[in-house]
Amino acid sequence: MVSSANPDLHPLVRKLESIFELTPEERRGIANLLVSIRDLQADQDVVRDGDRPAQCCIILEGFACRYKALEGGKRQIFSFHIPGDIPDVLSLHITVMDHALATITPCKMAFIHHEALRPFLNAFPRISDAFWRDTLIDAGVFREWMIGIGRRQAPVRIAHLLCELFVRLRAVGLTEGNTCELPITQAEFADALGLSTVHVNRSLMALRGTGTVEIRQGKLIVKDWARLQQAGEFDPTYLHLRPPAAKAA
Amino acid sequence: MVSSANPDLHPLVRKLESIFELTPEERRGIANLLVSIRDLQADQDVVRDGDRPAQCCIILEGFACRYKALEGGKRQIFSFHIPGDIPDVLSLHITVMDHALATITPCKMAFIHHEALRPFLNAFPRISDAFWRDTLIDAGVFREWMIGIGRRQAPVRIAHLLCELFVRLRAVGLTEGNTCELPITQAEFADALGLSTVHVNRSLMALRGTGTVEIRQGKLIVKDWARLQQAGEFDPTYLHLRPPAAKAA
DNA sequence: CGCCTATTTGATCTGATTCAAACAATGTGG
DNA sequence: CCACATTGTTTGAATCAGATCAAATAGGCG
Numbered sequence: 001m002v003s004s005a006n007p008d009l010h011p012l013v014r015k016l017e018s019i020f021e022l023t024p025e026e027r028r029g030i031a032n033l034l035v036s037i038r039d040l041q042a043d044q045d046v047v048r049d050g051d052r053p054a055q056c057c058i059i060l061e062g063f064a065c066r067y068k069a070l071e072g073g074k075r076q077i078f079s080f081h082i083p084g085d086i087p088d089v090l091s092l093h094i095t096v097m098d099h100a101l102a103t104i105t106p107c108k109m110a111f112i113h114h115e116a117l118r119p120f121l122n123a124f125p126r127i128s129d130a131f132w133r134d135t136l137i138d139a140g141v142f143r144e145w146m147i148g149i150g151r152r153q154a155p156v157r158i159a160h161l162l163c164e165l166f167v168r169l170r171a172v173g174l175t176e177g178n179t180c181e182l183p184i185t186q187a188e189f190a191d192a193l194g195l196s197t198v199h200v201n202r203s204l205m206a207l208r209g210t211g212t213v214e215i216r217q218g219k220l221i222v223k224d225w226a227r228l229q230q231a232g233e234f235d236p237t238y239l240h241l242r243p244p245a246a247k248a249a
Numbered sequence: 250m251v252s253s254a255n256p257d258l259h260p261l262v263r264k265l266e267s268i269f270e271l272t273p274e275e276r277r278g279i280a281n282l283l284v285s286i287r288d289l290q291a292d293q294d295v296v297r298d299g300d301r302p303a304q305c306c307i308i309l310e311g312f313a314c315r316y317k318a319l320e321g322g323k324r325q326i327f328s329f330h331i332p333g334d335i336p337d338v339l340s341l342h343i344t345v346m347d348h349a350l351a352t353i354t355p356c357k358m359a360f361i362h363h364e365a366l367r368p369f370l371n372a373f374p375r376i377s378d379a380f381w382r383d384t385l386i387d388a389g390v391f392r393e394w395m396i397g398i399g400r401r402q403a404p405v406r407i408a409h410l411l412c413e414l415f416v417r418l419r420a421v422g423l424t425e426g427n428t429c430e431l432p433i434t435q436a437e438f439a440d441a442l443g444l445s446t447v448h449v450n451r452s453l454m455a456l457r458g459t460g461t462v463e464i465r466q467g468k469l470i471v472k473d474w475a476r477l478q479q480a481g482e483f484d485p486t487y488l489h490l491r492p493p494a495a496k497a498a
Numbered sequence: 499c500g501c502c503t504a505t506t507t508g509a510t511c512t513g514a515t516t517c518a519a520a521c522a523a524t525g526t527g528g
Numbered sequence: 529c530c531a532c533a534t535t536g537t538t539t540g541a542a543t544c545a546g547a548t549c550a551a552a553t554a555g556g557c558g
Contacts, residue, residue, distance in 0.1 A: 066392075068392070068396060070396065070400055071482070074400050076392075076395060076396045076399050076400050078392045078395060090385045090388070093378060093381055093382040093385055094382065094385050094386070094389075094489055096486065096489070098389055098392075098486050098487040098489075099392060129342060132342055132381055132384075133342040133343065135381075135384065135385060135388065136339045136342055136343050136384060137343070138388060139339070139384065139387060139388035139391055140343075140347055142388055142391035142392060142395060143315075143317070143325075143327045143347075143348060143391060145395060146325060146327060146391060146394060146395055146398060146443075147317060147319065147325045149395060149398045149399045149443065150325050150398045150442070150443025151319055151323050151324075151325050151443060153545075153546095154545080154546070185503090185504065185505090186504075186505065187504080193399070194395075194398065194399025194400060195546075195547090196546070196547055196548075197504090197505085198506090198507090198546085198547075198548080198549095199545085199546055199547075201504095201505060201506060201507090202506090202507090202546095204505095205505095205506080217555085217556095233320070237345065237347050238347040240343055240345070240347075402513075402514095403513075403514070434535090434536065434537090435536075435537065436536075444514075444515090445514070445515050445516075446536090446537085447514085447515075447516080447517095447538090447539090448513085448514055448515075450537065450538060450539090451514095451538090451539090453537095454537095454538080466523085
């Protein structure tokens with residue numbers, strides 16, 4: 001079980017704190033949430049298109065993504081998810097899933113029934129607001145991806161996505177200096193960015209060639225953040241993170 | 250002022266009823282909401298990127314869109330909005346706008362201060378849920394557009410968007426038979442779909458050539474719904490509308 | 499070692515862009 | 529009510545970003 005010893009280390013607490021200020025009681029409340037924990041293999045569907053889930057999941061460890069399979073074997077990935085994320089909160093208010101959620105790597109996930117989550121959110125209305133805020137930020141991420149897919153050139157899109165992932169991982173304490181785990185394949189990037197694998201590869205090599213970033217063995221190495229940010233036309237406003245200063249209280 | 254005589258005709262009531270079941274008191278509550286009403290010209294920014302709005306707006310008449318301006322004069326339109334929509338509810342929980350909201354046609358809009366909306370939503374928690382549901386559906390629309398921009402060919406994208414707009418307009422009673430007002434220019438479609446104006450034009454002409462749909466003088470005429478739906482690979486699930494049967498109570 | 503999955507490379511093809519210009523519709527002021 | 533301006537649609541030709549097809553290489557792992 002996730003220990004309630006130190007709420008500040010709970011992935012969901014870290015995630016919510018990255019976008020919302022929590023009181024100590026709220027932090028404890030979250031850490032004490034009764035959940036069942038499961039280990040999932042890589043490339044497993046957690047929820048499928050058309051499902052009517054009765055629970056939500058919280059990613060404790062590992063990477064996941066939301067996607068929809070299309071005719072002709074194509075698919076579109078909508079978002080990548082990292083520890084602390086609750087990728088399917090929407091099932092609280094939308095009964096039928098219109099897309100799927102799958103693991104990318106092996107994951108440890110916490111599951112909590114809607115019937116347990118609802119009273120919890122009633123008891124902690126501010127946490128409910130934090131969840132709503134999170135889903136709104138989620139939508140902002142979709143908008144930003146739309147810009148990329150619709151109007152940015154391939155290398156820019158990729159650089160932008162790498163910036164986003166790095167910043168989000170940093171916000172929940174999952175980076176070390178200028179590196180982080182990033183076990184996403186080029187085929188997955190392609191499905192997320194609306195590109196072919198081949199083109200993702202070439203663009204990624206171009207970024208590597210200029211000494212901007214590098215992905216090796218599932219690790220992202222940011223060699224020149226300023227240049228990466230510029231290459232991706234990246235402005236983190238849309239992630240609506242709390243200023244890091246405020247976090248170090 | 251919007252009369253409270255018949256709540257059922259209030260655009261916001263119609264909109265929420267299209268996705269959520271309201272009680273008579275809730276309908277009355279909405280219709281009695283104190284708001285200030287303004288008439289806006291076409292192509293006006295209602296809220297700008299970077300603003301910190303203190304109010305939300307409800308579209309009573311006219312068309313609007315959310316967009317973000319990009320370097321090089323490009324822009325991406327994220328969504329089109331019709332009467333009943335509250336395109337900027339998100340400002341309730343996200344202080345700084347990361348995109349803009351503009352009118353497309355002249356609009357009549359109702360404005361309501363956050364400080365008035367918050368107690369209202371506390372008094373009617375189910376309406377608060379309905380709003381949350383609406384923002385989640387909004388995100389679903391973004392996802393569907395991502396698929397279009399990322400993975401569908403131009404004529405399919407356009408057909409899909411026309412299907413979506415027609416279905417949404419019908420859900421709030423703004424269609425007549427197989428036609429509806431649709432005062433959106435080809436340049437606006439292009440900005441929404443990540444295409445050039447020229448290509449939008451050619452694709453639209455192709456659809457017209459097959460007797461599928463036609464846009465003339467700001468009016469959409471669906472000549473063959475089945476074919477349009479097929480051409481757009483359109484499945485309305487993601488709009489999560491209540492079955493029309495349930496509406497006719 | 500050998501299998502499977504991921505990355506890399508090369509050559510060719512195409513959907514969509516861009517630029518440029520004509521045309522149609524709508525509106526405006528004299 | 530017509531001349532003119534403005535905005536939106538249509539057409540054509542040249543070009544390009546990115547797709548597709550095919551095959552080689554490189555890792556990771558039982």
